[in-house]
Amino acid sequence: MSVDAPPPVSSHSEATLDRGRAVTPAELRWRADWIRLQTVQLIDQAGVGHYSSTFSCAEIIAVLYYHTLRLRPAEPQWPDRDRFLLGKGHVATGLWPVLADLGYFSAEWLTQFGKIGSPLNDHPNMRLAPGIDFSSGSLGHNLSVAVGIAYGGRLSGRDYRTFVLTGDGELQEGQVWEAAMAASHYRLGNLVAIVDANGFSGAGPTSAAMNIEPLGARFEAFGWRVAEIDGHDVVALTRTLDELPGPASERPICVIARTRKGKGVAMMEQAPQAWHLGLLEPKLREQVVAEISGRMRRW
Amino acid sequence: MVTGTQNVPAPKMVDVFSDVAIDTALATNPAGVAIAEMADADPRILTLTADLGNVLADFRQRHPRRYLELGIAETNSVSVAAGLATCGYLPYIFAMAPFGVLKCAEQIRTDLAYNHLPVRLVGRLTGLAMGIFGTSHHAVEDVAVARALTNMTVVTPADSNAVLSLMRSTVSHQGPIYIRIAEGAEPVYAAPPVFEFGRWLRLHCGSEVSLIGHGLGVGLAVRAAGELAARGVQADVYDAAFLKPFDEEAIVDTARRTGAVLTIEDHSEVGGLASIVAETVGRNGLSVRLDRVALPDEDLEVGTPAALHEHYGFTAAGVVAKALALTGRA
Missing domain, CATH: 3.40.50.970 (Thiamin diphosphate (ThDP)-binding fold, Pyr/PP domains)
Incomplete structure (x- = not known):
C-alpha cells in the first residue's frame, strides 16, 4: 500500500459507521502511520506540537475510528453514537486528520490548523469542531465527564458506549480517581477508559515523578474490569474492543494499553522526552517522514 | 417587605x-x-x-x-x-x-x-x-x-x-x-417578583443616596432606607439580583440621580458588587461618592453569622451610618 493510496476505509459521511467494521490489520497499521505522518505535517504548520505522545496512541486512535466506534459523521450530534473523549487532549493533531477523513469536516480545515480562527486547536474544543464529544486540555477532567455521559445513557436507555483515552501521567490527577469511584458505584459498564500507558509525562518517566503502578490492580480495586495489552498491536486492540461486555453490563472497563512514547520514529523512541513538545527542523523532518513513509509502503 | x-x-x-x-x-x-x-x-x-x-x-x-x-x-x-x-x-x-x-x-x-x-x-x-x-x-x-x-x-x-x-x-x-443562596434571608418580596434577565429591580425611590445590595444586602438596604426616610433622607434602593450580566443602566441612572452610591454585600470588597459599581461609574466618567458595606480584604474572624455581621458592620445600622456619611449628614 503506498503512502498516497486512497484511504482504505473512509468517505462514509452519508451513513452510519457500525461497530466492528471490517478492516485488515495491515490497513490499521497503515492508518496508524498515516496519523503519524499527518501529525508531523500539522505540527509543522503550527510551529510546535506534541509528537511522541501522539505517536504512542496512533494505533489506538486508528482501531477506534476505523473499526470500533459506532459513528455518523454527517450527524455529529446523533444521540446514539458512541462517544469518544480525548482525555489527553494534547494529541489532537492525531485526531483532526481522522475526523476530516471520515467526513466530519472538510480536509481544507486542516490547512488552517495553528492559525487564529481555526476551529481545530492544539487541544480540542467541542464548540468549534464537529466530532468532538467534549473539550479537553486540562488533564484529569474527561473521565468525570465520561461518567456523566455514560450515566446519561443509562437514564435515556440508549445503548451507546463512552470511550475515554487518558494518558498515564494524567492518572496522577486526583479527580480521575473520584471519577473511577463514581463509575463503579453507578455500575457504568457502558464506560471504557483506555490508558495510553507510554510511561512518560512531560518532564520524565511517569512513575519516577509519582508512581502510578500497579495500574491494573488499582483500577480493579476501584471496581473496574481490567485488560492489559500491547497498545501497538492492532490485532490485540481489535480483539479486546470486540470482546467488550455489552453496554448493559455493570462494571466499567479499563484497557491498559502499554505503549512506547514516540513509537514509529526511532530517534523519538530513544529520546521520548525530548519530543514531548517541539518542532522538527526541516532536515530532521525529512528523515522522520522518510522513515514513516517507508514503512507505510510495506504495510 | x-x-x-x-x-x-x-x-x-x-x-x-x-x-x-x-x-x-x-x-x-x-x-x-x-x-x-x-x-x-x-x-x-x-x-x-x-x-x-x-x-x-x-x-x-x-x-x-x-x-x-x-x-x-x-x-x-x-x-x-x-x-x-x-x-x-x-x-x-x-x-x-x-x-x-x-x-x-x-x-x-x-x-x-x-x-x-x-x-x-x-x-x-x-x-x-x-x-x-x-x-x-x-x-x-x-x-x-x-x-x-x-x-x-x-x-x-x-x-x-x-x-x-x-x-x-x-x-x-x-x-x-x-x-x-443567601441563608436565612429576611423577606423582601411578598410574592415571587418578576425579573428581566440582567436587570435590577428598584425597590425604593429617592434622590439623596443609592443603596444597592445583593443577597442578604437587599434586606438590609430596604430596612436602612426606612430608617433613613425617618431621618429625612430619601434612598434609591436596588436589588442587584443579577451580578453577571449586571444592570449598567441602573447604576448610571441612580449614580446620576444621587451622586452617592453605597453597595451592600455579604462578600469580599474585592471583585463583587462594590467592584462592579466602581468600574461602571469610572467607565462612564461619573463623579460620584462611593462606599461599600462588605467584608474587608484581610483575615476574617470566626463566629456565628450574627456576631460576624455585627463585627463587620453588615447590619441595617451599619448601612445607615455609612449612607449618612456619604451624604455628609453623619
Missing part, C-alpha cells in the same frame, strides 16, 4: 445536615422546594450533590432516578454534570459554596463556561453562613471568581421569593448559572 420595616431575628446558623424541618420549608430551603416543583414539569432537570443530599429531600422522593450523589468529591460533580449536559439534561448541582464553587473554579471554567453548557450551581451556605466553622468555610470570594468567567451568569436572590423567581425564569438559559 419592600414597603415597610420590621424587627428581624438575627441570622442563625443553618443546619442543612440534620434539621429535616428546614429542608422541606420554603422559608429555609427555597431552592430545594423550587427544584422539586420545576422537575415535575421538566424531565430534563437532574440534581447532583457532593454530600448535601439532605437539602433535596423533596426532589429525591419525587424523582429518585434523577438525583446523583457524588460523595465528597466536588470537582467530580461539576465535570459529571458537564457530561450530562451534553446529553440534553439540565443538571443542578447543590453545593456548599466554599467547596462547590471555589474549589471547583477550574472545572466550572473549563468544563461548563468555556463549553456554554447549561449546568446550574446552586451555592448554599454562602458568605459567612458557616462563619462559626472557621475560615475554610467562608465563601466570600465566590462572586469575584464566578463573574470573572466568560459565559457565566451569576444571580443572587434576596429572599425565598426571589429564589423561586430566579430559578424558574432561568431554567432554559443556554449557559451555566451560579445561583448564590
Whole structure:
C-alpha cells in the first residue's frame, strides 16, 4: 500500500459507521502511520506540537475510528453514537486528520490548523469542531465527564458506549480517581477508559515523578474490569474492543494499553522526552517522514 | 417587605445536615422546594450533590432516578454534570459554596463556561453562613471568581421569593448559572417578583443616596432606607439580583440621580458588587461618592453569622451610618 493510496476505509459521511467494521490489520497499521505522518505535517504548520505522545496512541486512535466506534459523521450530534473523549487532549493533531477523513469536516480545515480562527486547536474544543464529544486540555477532567455521559445513557436507555483515552501521567490527577469511584458505584459498564500507558509525562518517566503502578490492580480495586495489552498491536486492540461486555453490563472497563512514547520514529523512541513538545527542523523532518513513509509502503 | 420595616431575628446558623424541618420549608430551603416543583414539569432537570443530599429531600422522593450523589468529591460533580449536559439534561448541582464553587473554579471554567453548557450551581451556605466553622468555610470570594468567567451568569436572590423567581425564569438559559443562596434571608418580596434577565429591580425611590445590595444586602438596604426616610433622607434602593450580566443602566441612572452610591454585600470588597459599581461609574466618567458595606480584604474572624455581621458592620445600622456619611449628614 503506498503512502498516497486512497484511504482504505473512509468517505462514509452519508451513513452510519457500525461497530466492528471490517478492516485488515495491515490497513490499521497503515492508518496508524498515516496519523503519524499527518501529525508531523500539522505540527509543522503550527510551529510546535506534541509528537511522541501522539505517536504512542496512533494505533489506538486508528482501531477506534476505523473499526470500533459506532459513528455518523454527517450527524455529529446523533444521540446514539458512541462517544469518544480525548482525555489527553494534547494529541489532537492525531485526531483532526481522522475526523476530516471520515467526513466530519472538510480536509481544507486542516490547512488552517495553528492559525487564529481555526476551529481545530492544539487541544480540542467541542464548540468549534464537529466530532468532538467534549473539550479537553486540562488533564484529569474527561473521565468525570465520561461518567456523566455514560450515566446519561443509562437514564435515556440508549445503548451507546463512552470511550475515554487518558494518558498515564494524567492518572496522577486526583479527580480521575473520584471519577473511577463514581463509575463503579453507578455500575457504568457502558464506560471504557483506555490508558495510553507510554510511561512518560512531560518532564520524565511517569512513575519516577509519582508512581502510578500497579495500574491494573488499582483500577480493579476501584471496581473496574481490567485488560492489559500491547497498545501497538492492532490485532490485540481489535480483539479486546470486540470482546467488550455489552453496554448493559455493570462494571466499567479499563484497557491498559502499554505503549512506547514516540513509537514509529526511532530517534523519538530513544529520546521520548525530548519530543514531548517541539518542532522538527526541516532536515530532521525529512528523515522522520522518510522513515514513516517507508514503512507505510510495506504495510 | 419592600414597603415597610420590621424587627428581624438575627441570622442563625443553618443546619442543612440534620434539621429535616428546614429542608422541606420554603422559608429555609427555597431552592430545594423550587427544584422539586420545576422537575415535575421538566424531565430534563437532574440534581447532583457532593454530600448535601439532605437539602433535596423533596426532589429525591419525587424523582429518585434523577438525583446523583457524588460523595465528597466536588470537582467530580461539576465535570459529571458537564457530561450530562451534553446529553440534553439540565443538571443542578447543590453545593456548599466554599467547596462547590471555589474549589471547583477550574472545572466550572473549563468544563461548563468555556463549553456554554447549561449546568446550574446552586451555592448554599454562602458568605459567612458557616462563619462559626472557621475560615475554610467562608465563601466570600465566590462572586469575584464566578463573574470573572466568560459565559457565566451569576444571580443572587434576596429572599425565598426571589429564589423561586430566579430559578424558574432561568431554567432554559443556554449557559451555566451560579445561583448564590443567601441563608436565612429576611423577606423582601411578598410574592415571587418578576425579573428581566440582567436587570435590577428598584425597590425604593429617592434622590439623596443609592443603596444597592445583593443577597442578604437587599434586606438590609430596604430596612436602612426606612430608617433613613425617618431621618429625612430619601434612598434609591436596588436589588442587584443579577451580578453577571449586571444592570449598567441602573447604576448610571441612580449614580446620576444621587451622586452617592453605597453597595451592600455579604462578600469580599474585592471583585463583587462594590467592584462592579466602581468600574461602571469610572467607565462612564461619573463623579460620584462611593462606599461599600462588605467584608474587608484581610483575615476574617470566626463566629456565628450574627456576631460576624455585627463585627463587620453588615447590619441595617451599619448601612445607615455609612449612607449618612456619604451624604455628609453623619
